[in-house]
Amino acid sequence: MDLDIGEVARRSGLPVSALRYYEEKGLIAPNGRRGLRRQYDAGVMQRLALIALGRNAGFSLDEIGRLIPAGPGDAPALDRKMLAARADELTSTIQELTVLRDALRHTAACRAPSHAECPTFMAALSHPGRIAPFRGKRKLTK
Amino acid sequence: MDLDIGEVARRSGLPVSALRYYEEKGLIAPNGRRGLRRQYDAGVMQRLALIALGRNAGFSLDEIGRLIPAGPGDAPALDRKMLAARADELTSTIQELTVLRDALRHTAACRAPSHAECPTFMAALSHPGRIAPFRGKRKLTK
DNA sequence: GTTCCAGCTCAAGTCGGCTTGAGGTCAAGG
DNA sequence: CCTTGACCTCAAGCCGACTTGAGCTGGAAC
Numbered sequence: 001m002d003l004d005i006g007e008v009a010r011r012s013g014l015p016v017s018a019l020r021y022y023e024e025k026g027l028i029a030p031n032g033r034r035g036l037r038r039q040y041d042a043g044v045m046q047r048l049a050l051i052a053l054g055r056n057a058g059f060s061l062d063e064i065g066r067l068i069p070a071g072p073g074d075a076p077a078l079d080r081k082m083l084a085a086r087a088d089e090l091t092s093t094i095q096e097l098t099v100l101r102d103a104l105r106h107t108a109a110c111r112a113p114s115h116a117e118c119p120t121f122m123a124a125l126s127h128p129g130r131i132a133p134f135r136g137k138r139k140l141t142k
Numbered sequence: 143m144d145l146d147i148g149e150v151a152r153r154s155g156l157p158v159s160a161l162r163y164y165e166e167k168g169l170i171a172p173n174g175r176r177g178l179r180r181q182y183d184a185g186v187m188q189r190l191a192l193i194a195l196g197r198n199a200g201f202s203l204d205e206i207g208r209l210i211p212a213g214p215g216d217a218p219a220l221d222r223k224m225l226a227a228r229a230d231e232l233t234s235t236i237q238e239l240t241v242l243r244d245a246l247r248h249t250a251a252c253r254a255p256s257h258a259e260c261p262t263f264m265a266a267l268s269h270p271g272r273i274a275p276f277r278g279k280r281k282l283t284k
Numbered sequence: 285g286t287t288c289c290a291g292c293t294c295a296a297g298t299c300g301g302c303t304t305g306a307g308g309t310c311a312a313g314g
Numbered sequence: 315c316c317t318t319g320a321c322c323t324c325a326a327g328c329c330g331a332c333t334t335g336a337g338c339t340g341g342a343a344c
Contacts, residue, residue: 006290016291017333025331035340036292053266057242061331078257083250090243094236100199101232108225124195148320158321159303167301177310178322202300 002031002039012048025061027051057086058093099124144173144181154190167203169193199228200235241266 009016022028023038028047030038047068054064067079103124110118151158164170165180170189172180189210196206209221245266252260 004290015333018331020292021332037290037340038292053242053245056238057246078249080250083246087243087246087250090239090246094239094243096198097232097236097239100195101229101236103195104199104225104229104232107220108222108229146320157303160301162322163302179310179320180322204300 002034002041003044005030005038005040008040008044008048011045014048022048022051022061026065027061057090059086144176144183145186147172147180147182150182150186150190153187156190164190164193164203168207169203199232201228 003011005016005019008014008019012019019028023030028040028044028051031041032039050068051061051064054067055061059067063082067082103120106120107118107124110121145153147158147161150156150161154161161170165172170182170186170193172186173183174181192210193203193206196209197203201209205224209224245262248262249257249260249266252263257263
């Protein structure tokens with residue numbers, strides 16, 4: 001029992017335009033068509049979940065495409081190396097965010113007359129190498 | 143002893159084009175000009191550090207502009223409420239990323255013949271509400 | 285049999301954060 | 315004097331991930 005694109009949109013929370021876009025990018029594909037209409041089988045939902053997972057992990061759609069080629073017989077074949085690498089990156093991202101959050105929290109709470117006089121704040125400011133933005137493609141996710 | 147834009151670029155790691163762009167957005171301003179050339183005082187470095195901090199925390203340049211108006215006498219006046227709110231958001235972002243990283247790591251290591259047979263993987267997939275992308279402006283930072 | 289609705293295609297637009305390019309200015313050095 | 319190099323302005327372009335709009339189709343309901 002196949003699903004109309006609208007139904008997939010409803011179930012996934014993604015706009016139909018995004019679904020068509022994903023198709024264009026080769027991330028999903030309808031089972032076939034009924035007339036003009038794309039018909040999806042229920043498995044697409046899992047694939048979308050997987051894509052979302054990837055997006056949340058900071059992969060671009062192109063990377064996701066490389067990461068989860070539709071394996072033969074529909075089980076996505078994941079690239080374990082890429083996953084492990086991203087896991088490591090996430091670890092350092094998490095680390096940075098944690099430092100940042102603590103600094104933010106402290107700064108918000110700190111009652112020094114001027115932030116310039118708060119050592120925690122100043123320490124966060126002079127944290128080495130933090131001025132130039134990440135040059136990576138990490139995005140998380142908009 | 144004032145700095146040329148090129149010197150600021152060198153010290154901060156930011157391209158000059160980005161510095162001019164920041165100026166256009168009202169985030170930094172030269173001390174004055176010598177001929178046509180912008181001259182910055184050393185304090186700009188701290189301000190850039192602050193901006194970088196904000197970007198890393200996921201604020202847009204516009205938000206940063208609102209967050210750190212150049213206080214009277216050059217000490218930036220931070221909006222403590224906004225900071226606290228973002229700290230809370232960071233906490234949940236961190237939480238999500240941690241779950242994700244663990245799932246990734248596990249998936250990479252897992253030797254089940256197909257990922258479909260790995261319960262950890264499947265659990266990550268069906269984690270509720272994770273399909274639709276965040277609609278916020280969070281970006282982290284590119 | 286016409287009015288709808290959901291779907292279709294293709295091209296163009298949007299947004300943030302810059303970058304790039306063309307063309308101009310200016311001080312210092314050979 | 316003329317070149318070089320660092321800077322200047324302004325307009326346009328770029329990237330990813332979609333969205334929007336115009337104009338079309340095809341089945342179903344009245």
